[in-house]
Amino acid sequence: MRYDFDEVIDRRHAPYSYSIKWTTSPQIAKMLGVDKIGDHCIPAYLADMDFRGAQPIIDAMHAVAEHGIYGYSAHWCAEEYHAAIINWFKRRRNWVIRPEEIVYVNGTVEALKQVILAFTEPGDGIIIQRPVYGPFTGVTHATGRRLINNQMIEGEGGYYTMDLTDLEEKARDPRAKLLLLCSPQNPVGRIWTDQELLEVSRICRENGVLIAADEIHGDLIRRGAEFHPLAAVADPSNLIICTAVNKTFNLAGLHCTNLVIPDPALRERFLASFGSVGPSPFTIAAVIAAYNEGEEWLEQLLDYLDGNIDWALAFLAQRMPQVKCRRPDATYIMWLDFRAYGLSPEEIHDRIYNRAGVLLEGGHFFDPDRGGGFERICVPSPRSILKEAFERIAAQFPER
Ligand SMILES: Cc1ncc(COP(=O)(O)O)c(C=O)c1O
Missing domain, CATH: 3.90.1150.10 (Aspartate Aminotransferase, domain 1)
Structure with a gap:
């Protein structure tokens, strides 16, 4: 099917749009x-x-609407949910995820907040790398943690790199507990090289710093570019990875983030703090359709x-x-x-x-x-x- 991305659709006045982006509020x-x-x-x-x-996503949500009953639902009631995610990342990124590693959270910012609450204490240091997506700062402050900025280096022509020497120094601070890594990076658009990712992973592992890698822009890459998920490149034992259909398929209104937590102890601790809530039936159907038929x-x-x-x-x-x-x-x-x-x-x-x-x-x-x-x-x-x-x-x- 051929999609028409030139089509202008009214999101400001259309009924059922409820768009934040187009509101005049x-x-x-x-x-x-x-x-x-x-x-x-x-x-x-x-x-x-x-x-x-x-279209397959729209059709799947129609089918749910037609069912007419919207009771409590959970992704673990749908085998295809995990399979769809696993197959997507294996097929497109050669990243092997096991079903039990997937933890649903209702949104990425919410997930980062929950990770902070589950793995750090008030006053602990959270490392971020500015300039970076504003809510990285917001969730750190909102949870009463101490922000540690590992400022990126602005190079020629707007090419930003990580200051790995500074990161190593900051990670050495025993109060530094967590790095919020944005990969690919919003707003500077970098895909980190394997070399950079491996260094970040080494620095954090050696200093007992957990990494929450926000990879939700990882499907939106330029032709000719390659994106490697951190867990496919580096030791996954101190990683929590955020994946989502939100950006890839423009489903942000479904608030659906699938964390991948490969380490069983980390996963247990996270689940003990927050349990696993279930996505709505619309979300479940949309995720399955997106990853199976949205390519x-x-x-x-x-x-x-x-x-x-x-x-x-x-x-x-x-x-x-x-x-x-x-x-x-x-x-x-x-x-x-x-x-x-x-x-x-x-x-x-x-x-x-x-x-x-x-x-x-x-x-x-x-x-x-x-x-x-x-x-x-x-x-x-x-x-x-x-x-x-x-x-x-x-x-x-x-x-x-
Ligand atoms: C890097 C990054 N993380 C998280 C979010 C928000 O994701 P969610 O809507 O799943 O909370 C955005 C949205 O722009 C983003 O760019």
Whole structure:
């Protein structure tokens, strides 16, 4: 089946949409730092795609709806659930997962929070690597843990690397208990090399630091790039890996994260803290359909996303050459560097959000100290929407 990713679907006013991304609610306006979100505003701040999903997933959820009874449900009541996950990662990543290693949690941020609560105590250190997805900071603070920042090194052309010397120093602190690793990285788009992953794994193992690897962007990789799950590369004994259909298949509203916890003792401790809740029947059906029958949709999506990213980079090169952005290895996220304009973050914000009516996510969400002058844009939208957003932004930054 051929999918039409150019189709513009109304998510702002459509019944049954309930979209956070497209809402005009004052709550989101406040979060984004704008007075009001009008109908003219184009939201590109959330990692949430504006494409209709894979038909087999839609069909599976229809079938559940038709069944008409939505009682308590659990993934362990559906053998195919585990098989679908296991086969997906074996087929696409050569990563072998055993059924008992899979633990369902209702969302990735929730999972990271539960991992922190299960394996660390108030005051313990959680290592994160900024700039990084804002809730890594949020869950650390919300759980009363101490944030340890292993700042990434910004290299030539926006190529970020980990500061492994600094990581080793910070991991040596006996109070450092957990590393939240973002792989592939949001917002800078890096796929870590095997070498980097092996070093991170060694450093953490030698210093008794657990790794929670958030790999939920791992299916959204550029053509020609390769993504290796940490557990397929390194010793899995101190790893908890987050996998999800949320980003891959645009099912974030189902809040479905499947942790993989290979070590039986870690798994037992996690389950003893939180038990295993069950996903809704819609979620169970969607996961099975996505991993068993969603590949055709995903392959077409990956081509479309590459096209969007290449279009955006060409636009920037031609129309806004002062904005720097490295082509991400993975994700549909672009980390835009406006610093060459020499404007304050407030001025950049005002031009993009208020005057252009394009809603992005400011760099300070990812790095409160050094994020000024950066804006993150998510580009999984029909190209016509993307073009309109970039044209409007460019109009606010005329070349002298
Ligand atoms: C790296 C990363 N982790 C977690 C999340 C949120 O995932 P969930 O909706 O499953 O909590 C996002 C969403 O953008 C993300 O980019």
